[in-house]
Amino acid sequence: MPVRPPRMCAEPGCSRPSTPGSHRCRTHKAQVDARRTEQRKAAHRDYNLRRDESDGFYKTERWKKLSAYYRKRYPVCEYCNNAASDITDHVKPYKTHPELGLEWDNLRALCRPCHNRIGEQIGLAGRQDGTTRRG
Structure with missing residues (x-):
């Protein structure tokens, strides 16, 4: 050849x-x-430089302690029930509901793949409505 x-x-x-x-x-x-x-x-x-001010919330000691404690109480992903939980997620996003940021009932423990999957679904739903994607 x-x-x-x-x-x-x-x-x-x-x-x-x-x-x-x-x-x-x-x-x-x-x-x-x-x-x-x-x-x-x-x-x-x-x-x-353009990141939202709300991202500073995730660096606070109160959030870090609550997040770690929540994942300790719920060590398995609440979405797939297969993997270890890596992330404490807000059911109602902190950016739109900052008053629920430290509310126990607004939290869920997720593995990284489930967190990304849920975030992508929210992003697709937002784009279909003509709004911007959640960051």
Whole structure:
């Protein structure tokens, strides 16, 4: 079977062959990777600056102690009843119901996959209604 000749680097003005699995030569691939890494860092930095003030609630000692105690009392995921609980979740989200943030009846112990699944379902429901996704 014939071997395909290497492509030329996609960077304008460069006539070197590209590296296997890439569209750029080694020099330009390194430059693009460095730019991409910087862009990701900037995106994460910007995201963290825009985080809601409500996220500070999850760093308080009262929440950390209540969350740990709740998971100690309910060590198994309340959704699937199979896995160990990793996360104490609010039934009614803290962002929309901050007054229920420390209410025992508004908590549930979930494993990470169930927490993500429930969060995705809430996000999809929100998008269908035309509202933004819960963060």
